[in-house]
Amino acid sequence: MSHAFQNAAVFLIGTLFSLYILALMLRTLLALSRADFYNPISQFLVTITNPPLRILRRFIPPIGPVDSAALVLILVLKMLELFIVGVILGVMIHPFTLFIAGILAILRLVIWIYIISIIIQAVMSWFQAGGMSQNPVAGLVYSLNRPLLNPIRKVMPQTGMVDLSPLVAIIGLNVLLIFISAL
Structure with a gap:
C-alpha cells in the first residue's frame, strides 16, 4: 500500500469514527x-445516535443515570477504529492493548470536551449582553460545565466580577491529561 493511500485511509477512518464517537460522548x-x-443541538445528537443505541439498550441496561449502552458503544467503536488503523498500517494490536488504549482515548476525549466547552463558555460570557443567551449552544455549554465548575466555585474565594473557576478547571483538566498521557 502506498504511503499516501495509508495516510488518507487513516485520516478518513479516524475522522469518521471520531465524529460519531464525539456525538455519542456529547449525548452521554x-x-x-x-x-x-x-x-436543537441535543435533538440532533439524539437523532444521529439513536439507531444503534435503541438496539443496544435491549441488552445493556442503564446503570443509574449513566447510559451504559452508549458507553459500551463508544468503547467498541474506539477499539474498532484503533484495530482498523492498525490493519491499514500493518500493525497487529493485542485485544487487551486495544481495550486499554480505547479507554485512555475516551478519557482524553472527555477531558478535551470539557476544556473546549469551558473556553467556549468563557468567550460566550463576554458577549452575553449582546443576545448570546438565546444561542442554543450557550444553554448546553452552561449545563455541561455546571457539574464541573460549581464545586470549584464553592471552594474558590469571590474575586468580584471575575470568575476564576474556569481557569482552575482547565488547569486541573490539563494536569489529568498529563497523567493519562503518561500511561
Whole structure:
C-alpha cells in the first residue's frame, strides 16, 4: 500500500469514527448534566445516535443515570477504529492493548470536551449582553460545565466580577491529561 493511500485511509477512518464517537460522548455527557433535551443541538445528537443505541439498550441496561449502552458503544467503536488503523498500517494490536488504549482515548476525549466547552463558555460570557443567551449552544455549554465548575466555585474565594473557576478547571483538566498521557 502506498504511503499516501495509508495516510488518507487513516485520516478518513479516524475522522469518521471520531465524529460519531464525539456525538455519542456529547449525548452521554449532556444527559448526565441534565441539559435541555429539547435544545436543537441535543435533538440532533439524539437523532444521529439513536439507531444503534435503541438496539443496544435491549441488552445493556442503564446503570443509574449513566447510559451504559452508549458507553459500551463508544468503547467498541474506539477499539474498532484503533484495530482498523492498525490493519491499514500493518500493525497487529493485542485485544487487551486495544481495550486499554480505547479507554485512555475516551478519557482524553472527555477531558478535551470539557476544556473546549469551558473556553467556549468563557468567550460566550463576554458577549452575553449582546443576545448570546438565546444561542442554543450557550444553554448546553452552561449545563455541561455546571457539574464541573460549581464545586470549584464553592471552594474558590469571590474575586468580584471575575470568575476564576474556569481557569482552575482547565488547569486541573490539563494536569489529568498529563497523567493519562503518561500511561
